[in-house]
Amino acid sequence: MEKLNVTVNGQLMSVDVNPAIRLVDFLRGQLLLTGTKTGCGKGECGACTVIMNGKSVTSCLIPVMRAEGAVIETIEGLAKGETLHPLQEEFIDKGAIQCGFCTPGMIMSAKALLDKDDNPSSEAVREALSGNICRCTGYVKIEEAVMAAAAKMRKGG
């Protein structure tokens, strides 16, 4: 066991972790933040995407100790109280969710983009989502939702 200092969804914590596990195991297994999914465990599907120090990462590829001192955002940290993030609202509203297994990772990849650029081109959106596989939707409504969320964020929503 080693001591890990990390901020998860705004909460600074100092916890004992097994240094052999991956960040996704820490989030899902230790913090019970099971919104982050695993579809492959090998960096190939994007279901485990979280934001680490402002960048989207596949948490199944990150040894947990690499998170020392890091700021991590997971899907559970997006809503402010009862108010959903514009991405969450638009994913629901535009029909961008089917089985929902890719959704948390997809939303986190999109958030990493929109946090930097709230007026992205559709190419930039596609590029930002290209590491996230969705087998259900054909990506059409996911892209629509991200564009709509960007518009909402520009209006300050």
Next chain:
Amino acid sequence: MANYVGKNIPRNDGFDKATGLGVFTHDVTMPHMLFAKVLRSPHAHARVISIDTSAAEALPGVKAVCTYQNTTKKRFNASTAAMITIPCDEPVRDQLVFTDRPLYIGDEIAAVAAETGEIAAKAVKLIKVEYEILPAVYDPLEALKLDAPKVQPEFQSEMFGAPICMDDDPTQLIHPKYNNICGKVIEFGIGDIAQGFKEAEVIVEVDLQLPRVKQCQMETHAAIASYKANGILEVISTTQTPHPTKMILAYALDLPESKVRVSNPPYVGGGFGVRIGMSGKAEVIAAVLSMKALRPVKLVYTREEDFTASDTRHGGYLLCKLGAKYDGTFVAIDTTAWLNTGAYATFGVELPGVLGACGTAGAYRIPNLHYKGFPVYTNQQTAGAFRGFGTPQGTAIVEAAVDKMACALQMDPLELRKKNTSKPEDRGFFPFPIGSVGVNECIDKAAAAIGWNEKRGRNQSGHIRRGVGLAIATHVSNAAPFCVDYDSIVLWIEQDGSLHISSGIPEIGPGSTTGVIQVACDLVGVPFATTVMQFGDTASSPFDIGSHASRTIYTVSQVLAEVAPKLRQSIFEYAAAHLEVSAEQLDMVDGIISGGGKEITLKELAYQAHLNGKQFLVSGNKVPPNSLPWCAQAAEVEVDMELGLIKVLKIVAAHDVGKAVNPRLCEGQIEGAALMGVGYALKEEMVYEVGTGFYNNGLHRYMLATANDRPEIVPILVESNDPAGVFGMKGLGEVGLNAILPAIFSAVEDAVGVRFNVAPITPSRFLAGMKPFA
């Protein structure tokens, strides 16, 4: 009155899924839970000479080790084939929990349950197995030969009888007797096929080779089984058919069905057919380990296991001969399919039937038809159900034949299609009225949206060429009357007037539960916002056959249409006494009961009823009618002649959905299926390597489309208002995949002048195929 049907109501599970709070099987932990790991055969065909589990058992933390030696030897069928064949064909029950004669690379030899996943993985490696390697066969045409190794000698049937009725059968399969037939050869027809071809003035023949492809649902198979010494087994899993899976487990483990509960937690990360029945074998493996350890056991398939040890789509070879009059009227069609069933049956017998019925006998009015489908055992992983269930394969070959016929007759392929599509009064092969037929409208709309008239036949040269193609397809709205298909539901009104629906369907992604609530609210006359649906749990609902065959909203709506009037009647009778009007005068819309100048909310009435000891509650079950959904799908492609790269620029998918219960959900089904179809045509392929098994053991070795390389997809909804469907609806979930491959193949042909007959058209296949024409 329709308040909700036809509207884009946001999904009822959207909040759970967008916030990460919705629970999937992967997310479930239970007190005192163990973790399981499976030992799989490294050989395609072998006999276990000895197995030594002592070192694994001695490892601290190991709580159960199961092999064929200490586990039931009762054979079962992991798919719902065990339940669904009418008339009562016995399913081929050829699977064991663990085997001592592995039949494919990945077959289950043993499993361990331990305190942690790491310990279980370590223990599995400590199991020593000695194998005698046996000869294996991988290709269905090879496996049919009499001297081929027998994959399932106890279960294969030998087909005696007349040779196949192809004139110049190039595969020389005309034996009176075959090897490795799984179950039986499926053969049927209508009219007189020999006479039909005699009457034909033009005859074309085509052949096609199709790959195995994988469902790739994003949540891998998983189950948590909890068996207690009081004889109760509770399983939480990724199955898309909770009730049938309960039946299979009870059968395989000799437990009363009343003591087995199967549920989803409640969400399932996709299915696409791969878990109609068990999720791979996750449920039964977790169950036997739990029965031994008497603790909950969780088994999650790795992506590699999901890829290489659970059902795929059937690959194989197809031949089709089509005869027509000079005016284009189709008179005869004869199709044969040789399918790679793999090591175990699962849906091996049913699927060739659907391939023939919906794939070759569905879309067109052809008076003389013959079909023969061979399910052939091989030493590869099992093929089973995947969106479309045989129809994509049948559609691919028939549409190739239709295009070739158009060419032979020098007719526009769309005119030829429209001339021959089925009409509402046709029965063809189907034992039910086929319902409304909006396919010609679909053809017109898809053709217009893809720019058929301007773009088809551009006769280009140069190294970048474009082409357009179009194909049509049908499927079903449920599995009746070919298979057992019914749904049972219970409806009740809560004490505050809210409607509660209890049904055994799961929610694997399409939005079935949202659509059902929309229909129920309109049929009962209550608000959507306060209605709730209980689903995906055998303990909380009567029987339902599950999410397959494009059936859930369609079938549940059929039962709702029977029971909702009864629920209303009981409400009106009670309200009549309360309001002092006659029940016949009353109506209820959005929870407000009115008539005879009086009005009361259901909320108030239900509470009054409650105070008097009365609850409004009804139940019912029904075998649904059926009708055919339709689509015309068009593709535009751009071909790089030098690199062999084919890019799909646009897909237009026009669908006759009968009535769109929720247009946005309909579009979602169409868009997702379209992209799957693009992969089937151009990229996706399970490649077998003798000695090591399928190359595709992970997503990086299986080319799924990403957001970056999808084409523009344009869904078009056509509403033909089916006479048998509730509110006019039909099934939709699968048909969207069925015609994409032939549409793309036709577009490539339009661009480069060559019709490919092997899928997927990878760059190397394209370049090799073009060589003779260089």
